[in-house]
Amino acid sequence: MIHYTLACDKAHTFDGWFRSSEDYARQEKKGLLSCPVCGSAKIGKGLMAPNVATSAEEAPAGGQVLLGEREAHVRRLLKEVRDEVTRNAENVGPRFAEVARQMHDGEIEKSSVYGIASKDEVQALREDGVEFHPLPHIPDESN
Numbered sequence: 186m187i188h189y190t191l192a193c194d195k196a197h198t199f200d201g202w203f204r205s206s207e208d209y210a211r212q213e214k215k216g217l218l219s220c221p222v223c224g225s226a227k228i229g230k231g232l233m234a235p236n237v238a239t240s241a242e243e244a245p246a247g248g249q250v251l252l253g254e255r256e257a258h259v260r261r262l263l264k265e266v267r268d269e270v271t272r273n274a275e276n277v278g279p280r281f282a283e284v285a286r287q288m289h290d291g292e293i294e295k296s297s298v299y300g301i302a303s304k305d306e307v308q309a310l311r312e313d314g315v316e317f318h319p320l321p322h323i324p325d326e327s328n
C-alpha cells in the first residue's frame with residue numbers, strides 16, 4: 186500500500202491509500218476518486234496542485250462570500266436571458282424601432298429581433314402599443 190495526500194479543487198485535503206501508483210493513476214483516470222468533504226471528482230495529489238493552496242488563502246470572509254455569490258448568481262441569470270434572446274433573435278442594430286414598428290403594423294413578418302433604440306424611439310413605440318422588452322443590463326458590461 187502507498188499513501189498519498191490528496192486534494193480536491195476546493196482545497197479539501199484527505200488521505201488516500203492505494204495498492205500502487207498505477208492503481209492511483211487508474212482510479213484517477215476513471216474518475217473514481219472523490220472528495221469526502223464536498224464530493225468533487227477533481228482530485229489531485231496535494232503537493233502537485235499548487236493552485237489549490239492559493240485559492241484557499243484568497244477565499245474572503247463569510248459575509249463577503251454570500252454577497253459575492255448572490256451577485257454572481259444574478260449576473261449569471263441576466264446573462265442567460267441575454268444569451269437566450271441574442272441566440273434566437275436577429276440583431277437589427279439601430280433599426281430596431283423601425284423594424285419593431287413594421288412588425289407591429291404587419292408590414293413584415295413577426296420574428297425575434299433585438300437592437301438599440303433611442304429614448305424617444307422607445308417612448309414612441311410604447312405610445313403606439315408596440316410590444317417589446319428591454320434587454321437586461323449586465324452590471325459588468327457597463328464598465
Ligand SMILES: [Zn+2]
Pocket residue numbers: 193194195196197220221222223224225
Ligand atoms: Zn472537496
